[in-house]
Amino acid sequence: MTGTALDDHPARLVAADWAAHLARDRRRSVHTVRAYVAAAHRLIGFLGRHRAGAIGKAGLADVAQAELRAYLAERRQDGLANASAARELSALRGFLAFAGDGAPRMAGPRVKKGIPRPIAPDDAIGLAEDLDETASLPWIGARDFAVLLLLYGAGLRIGEALGLTAAALPLGETLVVTGKRAKTRVVPLIAPVRDAVQAYVDLCPYPLSRDLPLFRGARGGGLSADVIRRSVRGARVRLGLNDRTTPHALRHSFATHLLGRGADLRSLQELLGHASLSSTQVYTGVDAAHLLDIYRNAHPRA
Known part of the structure; x- marks a missing residue:
């Protein structure tokens, strides 16, 4: 497009409105709003390059599944892991729903399943x-x-x-x-x-x-x-x-993270409402397994 920088996409105004909506109506944290809106700007920039033209609100309403797949493929080439790609896709679904009729249906990236562990x-x-x-x-x-x-x-x-x-x-x-x-x-x-x-x-x-x-x-x-x-x-x-x-895994994570930060078993027993200490001691095993994973992945001789 002659005379128009592809950075000057009118759709960026939609992203700004979405940022205000996330902060005001959804009470999202500053960190979350920044991350989600950055994803929206990345998509807008990608669409501009892909379509060789400035992207407005109407352009967000007809995003095709193939375009989203191509966008994620580009992000993966930048080193984005599966879990992060899945979260970025979730953010973009919210953005496209805000901008129009929603995102095209597509499955998120597959994430390799590991042993049960606390939620980060x-x-x-x-x-x-x-x-x-x-x-x-x-x-x-x-x-x-x-x-x-x-x-x-x-x-x-x-x-x-x-x-x-x-x-x-x-x-x-x-x-x-x-x-x-x-x-x-x-x-x-x-x-x-x-x-x-x-x-x-x-x-x-x-x-x-x-x-x-x-x-x-x-x-x-x-x-x-x-x-x-x-x-x-x-x-x-x-x-x-x-x-x-x-x-229930959120409750497990609460317990494991407290234990990892030095909480003693008796205090943890009271916080969780366990009738016996043996019910609480399971978290020592969970925490030890998590530490063993870290050791195996990090130690050069493991």
Whole structure:
């Protein structure tokens, strides 16, 4: 196109609007917004080169599956790993859905399955953010994000999180949780978990009475654990995560990461609500296996 630099794509204005939407309506972190919008700009630049012309909003509405595949192939040549490519594809699906009718259907890159291991912190947060971004309504996205942060950030079981009532509000620095056999325990709540729950409360369209469930389904009843499990299954496919990435795996990761940072077993037992120490000791094996993996992959004589 004579007189037009291919960097001057009108579609970059759409990416700017999407960035504002992610930050304002989806409450995504600055880091996430930056990463997602960078992916959008990379796609726009690729389409400009591929089509030899400036890309506007209309050009985003007719992106073909073959073009997305070619884009990912180019990114892979730059050294992008399968898991990162899957997450980038998920971000681009969100961008194209925002810009028009959505992305063409295509499977994400296959990710090699390894032995069960804790979910990496970035993947745990990425999983929660993916549920937030792909939800049908902003309040549902905020709800799912808050539930997963309670599992990963406070070590709750899915049933414990969904068993909370609005009597827990307003949240403080600790939360009383009723676990198995009606046993109660006190767990600390870090600020990101409290903020996530409050963001959901602010958006929830249903009145949150003290004696009713805190987390609501789309029709106003109590939220089902199966809804969260299905959403997590979809997110792990989009992000290329192992099929053992489940809501309960977030609780396992909470425990393993605390143990790796020096938490003692007795304190961990109390946080998890285990009746016996033997139930908690399984995490020493998980952590040792993870360290052995690191050793085998890194030591020159392994």
